[in-house]
Amino acid sequence: MPRPAQGNSPLKKAADATLGLGVLFRSGLAPFPRVDDGVRSLLAVRRYGPFVGAVRHAARRHGGKTALVDERGELSYRELDELSNALSTAWRGRGIGAGSVLAALCRDHRGLVITMLAAGKTGARLVLMNTGFGARQLAEVAARENVAALVYDQEFAGLLAETDPGLERYLSWVDDPADRDTIGAAVPLTDLIDGTAREAGPPPAKPGGFVLLTSGTTGTPKGAPRDRTSALASAQFLDRIPMRRGDTVYLAAPIFHGTGLSQFVLAFALGCKVVVHRRFDPEVALATLERHHCHVLVVVPTMLQRIVDVAEVHSGRFSTDALRIVFAAGSSLSPDLCRRTADVFGEVLYNLYGSTEVAVVTVATPEDLRRAPGTAGRPPVTCRVALYDDEGKQITDPGRTGRVFAASGLSFAGYTDGATKETVDGLLATGDVGHFDTDGLLFIDGRDDDMIVSGGENVFPLEVENVLVERDDVVEAAVLGVPDEKFGQRLKAxxxxxxxxxxGEEEVKAYVKENLARYKVPREVVFLEALPRNATGKVLRRTLLDH
Known part of the structure; x- marks a missing residue:
């Protein structure tokens, strides 16, 4: 049966803290029995925030151990700490400090990581921009977030045309130093770092933090602050996902996305080696897993689908024997993809359901996915989830669909523009609808605003999408509700x-009719070469409506 949401009483908080500490000890994140080491770690987090604190502690504890691998080679924890010391010192000399707002428009590489660390050391807030933004979106978000300085890769120089020319500009990655047209007045970060002392400066008056942006698939992306959080928040991941100290992690998901950022910070806190690439390629991903003997792969579902597609075609070509965890999050996983992943890699898939605002809601383990492919799983320690009907009454009956509300130690306190999400019983609306099965596993049926009423029947497009992608001749599918004069709304696939x-179109309709109720059959089918997606793989549904 579903576990009911519980209050946020002092007793509940104490119980969560006890359970969370147990998880941290088991994972190796809490340095028991080295109490002195633990105290130093907590002090670093308190002074600099979770990310910078973790790296400073790792630099002291692990020294020359490899922390990051990108296209330009390896960097140790000590090197990352020292390089970011130099950049933070240079930025403080330019007036960037506590209260400043920086923005990063970067792919995954050392320049972004050093920027994240240096911003935290100065006490500045860093807005992580989506690399799929257009020029107007970039300008709008920069203005709304009061960005004073922009750090970006040279390849994105053309997107700055509509951005305030008064912004300070820094280059985090330079492809062609001779291309002065794209470099312009921007200062390469390497120019600031070279020749600057690499000793640690004074800690900021207040730790810096990150601003994550919502996907913006249905409107302008909103900013969700991620400032200081409890160290126990890591237990939410480690409770159900067995990442351990010293693992090698291939981070394919972009760091600007909540999935990539959360696992990146956690990996560094565990002293792991993290491998990143600036661009995703499924064949390169498989080769990377083999070359670095990776224990963990972090992806969004569209990446996982492409990796599985290639692995099936080249069965036996790549060795992934070291792989213990495939961590997927960011959008729904179809039952078909869950089964195919198990066939290729074994039972190593962990499906995290969450949101930019709430962070972690539930996690499905390989055992959960074997029993119920496609499930979002159960809430880990310190997390709560509940379903409510349209009248605000809690739903506990298995199989009954309701709006999903959740809370965790990482839940945000409101968007940067002052708006927030609907709250019930201390839980935030995720914007999704779902149901529990008789075992208490959560299933997401779709977005709250995706449900349509066709001829008086409630229809969730995600159910139709999952049926379609089970066919071998269908690579991907998206289903939307569109206006209909006779039925009010109808489905378009x-x-x-x-x-x-x-x-053909009639074959698609017949297949859906064979597997679902008649009223769930799309009235129209459009065939495309690819679905339009943003940089994190989410389908751009507004763009689809133009077809």
Missing amino acids: FVVLADDASL
Whole structure:
């Protein structure tokens, strides 16, 4: 049966803290029995925030151990700490400090990581921009967040046309130093770092923090602050996902996204080696898993699908024997993809359901996914989830759909523009609808605003999408509700076929009718070469409506 939401009483907080500490000890994150080491770690986190504190502690504890691997080689924890010391000193000399707002428009590489560390050491807030932004979105978000300085990769120089020319500009990654047109007046970070003392400066008056942006698939992206959080928040991941100290982690998900950022910070807190690439390629991903003997792969579902596609075609070509964890989050996982992943890699898939605002809601383990492919799982320690009907009454009956509300130690306190999410019983609305099964596993049925009423029947498009992608000749599918004069609304399906497939519109309709109720059959089917997606793989549904 579903576990009911519980209050946020002092007794509940104490119980959560006890359970959380147990998880941290088991994972190796809490340095028991080295109490002195633990105290130093907590002090570093208190002074600099979780990310900077973790790296400073790791630099002292692990020294020359490899922390990061990118296209330009390896960097140790000590090197990252010293390089970011130099950059923070240079920035303080330019007036950037506590209260300043920086923005980073960067792919995953050392320049972004050093920027994140240096911003935290100065006490500045760092807005992590989506690398899929257009020029107007970038300008709008920068203005709304009061950004004073922008750090970006040279390849994105063309997106700055509509951004305030008064912004200080810094280059985090330079592809062509001779291309003065794209460099312009921007200062490469390496120029600031070279020749600057690498000793640690004074800690900021207040730790800096990150601002994550919502996906913006249905409107302008909103800013969700991620400032100081409890160290126990790490227990939410480690309770159900067995990442351990010293693992090698291939971070394919972008760091600007909540999935990538959370696992990146956690990996550094555990003293792991993190491998990143600036661009995702499924074949390169498989080769990276083999070359570095990676224990953990962090992806968004569209990445996982592409990796599995390649692995199936090249069965036996890549060795992934060291892989213990495939961590997927960011959007729904179809039952079909869960089964295919198990066939390729074994039972190593962990499906995290969460949101930018709430962070962690539930986690599905390999055992959960074997029993119920596609499930979002159960809430880990310190997390709560409940379903409510349209009248605000809690739903506890298995199989009954309701709005999903949740809370965790990482839940935000409101958007940067002052708005917030609807709250019930101390839980935030996730914007999704779902149901529990008889075992208490959560299933997400779709977005709250995706549900349509067609001829008096409630229909969730995600259910139709999951049925379609089970076909071998369908690569991906998206289903939307559109206006209909007779039925109020109707379903419109967008389907991407496999190479050489010859599926027709009537065959798609007949297949859905064979597997679902008649009123769930799309009235229209559009075939596309690919679904439009943003940089984190989420389908751009507004763009689809133009077809």
